[in-house]
Amino acid sequence: MKLYNEADPAPNPRRVRIFLKEKGVDLELVPTPLTKRAHKAPEHLARNPLGQVPVLELDDGTHLSESVSICRYLEDLHPEPNMFGRDAKERAVVDMWIRRVEFRLLFPLSQIWVHTHPFTAAVATQTFGQQFKEFGAANRKVFANGCHLFDREIGYRPFMAPDRYTMADIVAQTTFDFARFIGVDIPGDCAALRDWYTRVSARPSATFEVPEALLQHARSLSG
Numbered sequence: 001m002k003l004y005n006e007a008d009p010a011p012n013p014r015r016v017r018i019f020l021k022e023k024g025v026d027l028e029l030v031p032t033p034l035t036k037r038a039h040k041a042p043e044h045l046a047r048n049p050l051g052q053v054p055v056l057e058l059d060d061g062t063h064l065s066e067s068v069s070i071c072r073y074l075e076d077l078h079p080e081p082n083m084f085g086r087d088a089k090e091r092a093v094v095d096m097w098i099r100r101v102e103f104r105l106l107f108p109l110s111q112i113w114v115h116t117h118p119f120t121a122a123v124a125t126q127t128f129g130q131q132f133k134e135f136g137a138a139n140r141k142v143f144a145n146g147c148h149l150f151d152r153e154i155g156y157r158p159f160m161a162p163d164r165y166t167m168a169d170i171v172a173q174t175t176f177d178f179a180r181f182i183g184v185d186i187p188g189d190c191a192a193l194r195d196w197y198t199r200v201s202a203r204p205s206a207t208f209e210v211p212e213a214l215l216q217h218a219r220s221l222s223g
């Protein structure tokens with residue numbers, strides 16, 4: 001089994017790597033550099049027609065993509081520590097928070113990234129004809145609103161889904177790591193959320209290895 005992977009700051013492969021570290025599982029990582037368009041090469045499109053990473057290749061040749069689906073599969077192989085919920089209720093709660101992170105935080109963040117960031121100008125032009133900068137910038141408010149929702153929730157308990165660190169935390173923390181990379185911060189008045197982010201970022205699994213110079217460069221470009 002091997003994982004077609006990209007280094008930080010790419011948030012989706014990062015989810016799987018954090019998950020693997022939390023489980024204490026080693027997997028062969030195959031570099032698939034986006035800057036070299038390795039994800040759009042015919043051999044990778046045969047693994048994932050969307051031309052994205054991560055992709056998990058099973059020993060029987062099956063390819064799984066979608067980071068959360070990959071982690072669900074790995075959870076079945078390595079059940080401990082449990083990351084997706086132990087019973088029907090826990091599983092539903094973890095799933096609920098994963099979906100909320102993706103729709104309320106990651107989606108607006110993606111619009112900011114695609115429609116305002118210089119790194120993605122060419123991709124936006126290819127996909128939409130241009131970068132819709134005003135639309136992208138308007139999503140900062142949507143993202144901030146999402147942060148306030150999570151801030152209130154995290155005020156009630158220590159993790160995204162009740163009582164322990166789960167996949168919902170991984171999906172959220174990788175979203176905030178990427179947000180930081182493109183110059184979008186958790187609002188200053190979200191004290192509980194900022195505390196949670198500091199806490200999960202201190203976990204041994206959470207090392208975020210973007211060269212500082214690249215971080216600075218991305219932030220300076222994003223204005």
Ligand SMILES: N[C@@H](CCC(=O)N[C@@H](CS)C(=O)NCC(=O)O)C(=O)O
Nearest residue numbers: 010011012013052053054066067068
């Ligand atoms: N929903 C997918 C998203 C995968 C994704 O967007 N991966 C990024 C890297 S973080 C990618 O491959 N981007 C290149 C592209 O979309 O062309 C997942 O959870 O794995």
